[in-house]
Amino acid sequence: MSSPDLSYPSPTRGPSARSWLGKAEDWLDDRGKGAWIAAMIVGFVLFWPVGLAILAYMIWSKRMFSKHRHDGFGRSMMCGSRREKMDQWRNARTAMRPSGNAAFDAYKAETLRRLEDEQRAFEEFLARLREARDKAEFDQFMEDRARRARNGNGDDQGQDAA
Numbered sequence: 001m002s003s004p005d006l007s008y009p010s011p012t013r014g015p016s017a018r019s020w021l022g023k024a025e026d027w028l029d030d031r032g033k034g035a036w037i038a039a040m041i042v043g044f045v046l047f048w049p050v051g052l053a054i055l056a057y058m059i060w061s062k063r064m065f066s067k068h069r070h071d072g073f074g075r076s077m078m079c080g081s082r083r084e085k086m087d088q089w090r091n092a093r094t095a096m097r098p099s100g101n102a103a104f105d106a107y108k109a110e111t112l113r114r115l116e117d118e119q120r121a122f123e124e125f126l127a128r129l130r131e132a133r134d135k136a137e138f139d140q141f142m143e144d145r146a147r148r149a150r151n152g153n154g155d156d157q158g159q160d161a162a
Helices: 020-031 033-046 048-060 080-096 102-152
Strands: 068-070 076-078
Touching: 020 033, 033 048
Parallel strands: none
Antiparallel strands: 068 076
């Protein structure tokens, strides 16, 4: 006796597994709010209940009044930069809240201090690295300039093609 197939549609299957309404929704989402408004207007012009249905859907799905985009499965996702800022704010607020355990709070404070020191040291390292690279590039420029001056009063005859 064979077991029934209890698998669910895979999210990785993509738009090919979706209905034409789902494909149309994805197409409009890819083009933004203006495409939704144009579809609504066309719907009103062709047959007013279609336009009204699109307007109702835009309001119900919050496409009309928010800066959300939607994935292919009807879930609303915030745009990357706004979502990242909210996640950072939430994480920072949670990290600073005392847990009620004095030993853990001391450990957390020490770990955060150590991480901040490491971040500061790494940023200083990057600054030194940039300065060294800039100095090397400037020294190369000065050597090329001196070589051109030796070879003939600033013309480009002695310059290597690099």
